[in-house]
Amino acid sequence: MFTGIINHSGLFKGYRLGKKEMAIDAPSLASRLNIGESLAVNGVCLSLIKKEKSTLFFNLSQETLNRTNLGSLRQEERLNLELSLTLSSPLSGHLVTGHIDATGKILKIIKKRDGERITFSLPSELRPYFVIKGSVAVNGVSLTIAHLGPSSFDVELIPITLKNSNLGNLIRGNMVNIECDIIGKYVYNWINKDRQQEKNRI
Numbered sequence: 001m002f003t004g005i006i007n008h009s010g011l012f013k014g015y016r017l018g019k020k021e022m023a024i025d026a027p028s029l030a031s032r033l034n035i036g037e038s039l040a041v042n043g044v045c046l047s048l049i050k051k052e053k054s055t056l057f058f059n060l061s062q063e064t065l066n067r068t069n070l071g072s073l074r075q076e077e078r079l080n081l082e083l084s085l086t087l088s089s090p091l092s093g094h095l096v097t098g099h100i101d102a103t104g105k106i107l108k109i110i111k112k113r114d115g116e117r118i119t120f121s122l123p124s125e126l127r128p129y130f131v132i133k134g135s136v137a138v139n140g141v142s143l144t145i146a147h148l149g150p151s152s153f154d155v156e157l158i159p160i161t162l163k164n165s166n167l168g169n170l171i172r173g174n175m176v177n178i179e180c181d182i183i184g185k186y187v188y189n190w191i192n193k194d195r196q197q198e199k200n201r202i
Contacts, residue, residue, distance in 0.1 A: 001085045002040045004093030004135075004142025006165045008081040010041075010056070012073045019060055019071055026081055027054040033083075038098070040082040042166075043140025043177045044068050045098025068100045069139075069175045078166040080140045093142025094135040100177045101126055104138075106170055107152060116157045117146070118167070120176065124151065128188050129180040137179040141165045 010026035024041065033039060033048050033056065040046075044064060050057035065071035073079075085091075101123075108119040120138065122130065130136065130153055134145050141161060147154035162168030170176070 002045070002082050002096040002098055002140070003085055003089065003091055004043075004082070004096045004137045004140060006080045006082055006141055006161075008083070009164075009166065010079050010081050012075065012077045012079055013055060014075060015060075016057070019065060021049070022058055022060055022070065022073070024056045024058070024079060024081075025054055026056050029081065029083065030054040030056060038084045040080070040084070040096070040098045040140045042069060042080050043096065043098065043137050043179055044070055044100055045084075064100075067102065068177050069103055070177075072175070078169055080165050082140055094137075095182055096137045096140065096142060096179060097182055098140075099179065101180050102178050103175045104178045106172050106174050106176065109170075109172055115159055115162060116168070117154055118157060118170075119147075119152050119154050120178070122149075122151055122153050123178075126178065126180055127151075129184045131184065134184060135181045137177075139166060139176050140179075141167060 008028045010024040013023040013025050015022055035048055037048050038045050046058040048056055049059055104120040107121055110117040130145060130148055132145055132148050136143055136145055143155040145153050146156045157167055
């Protein structure tokens with residue numbers, strides 16, 4: 001479990017064994033990770049399988065390659081990294097599982113004096129889990145939904161978010177990882193299940 005607050009970044013160093021493994025250079029946290037521990041990489045929960053000095057190695061399953069942007073990384077691309085939540089960690093963002101729901105495309109970026117406003121495409125199957133002022137994780141970053149359309153959503157990015165994450169390096173057309181708010185997903189499915197049971201009684 002994670003919070004969506006990015007305090008570390010790393011550089012993508014390439015794939016191994018086709019795309020079954022990936023390597024990341026992460027000097028700021030390599031010494032803090034042990035083999036088998038979890039790390040969120042662009043919001044994707046991965047388990048460390050090997051470590052060589054500051055270079056970390058992770059397995060990539062076919063599901064991860066199909067559902068996230070980790071299968072289309074460029075050499076030296078900056079990645080958002082977050083250590084897993086502990087019982088003593090402050091919950092400054094929102095609960096993020098590291099299980100990506102889908103990818104979205106950047107449709108528009110508006111530069112502002114105090115940050116940026118970015119519009120992302122929104123897959124139709126995720127639309128029920130989105131609400132104005134609700135939470136969403138984009139590339140692992142906890143963000144607040146500023147505007148919601150039929151097939152898109154907007155977020156406002158402040159300077160500290162642009163500095164500490166890779167969202168400030170993105171351009172129109174880039175793909176990002178999207179994770180819906182887990183609490184919203186549970187509530188939506190619970191309500192729908194309850195409604196379906198009510199219909200079945202009639």
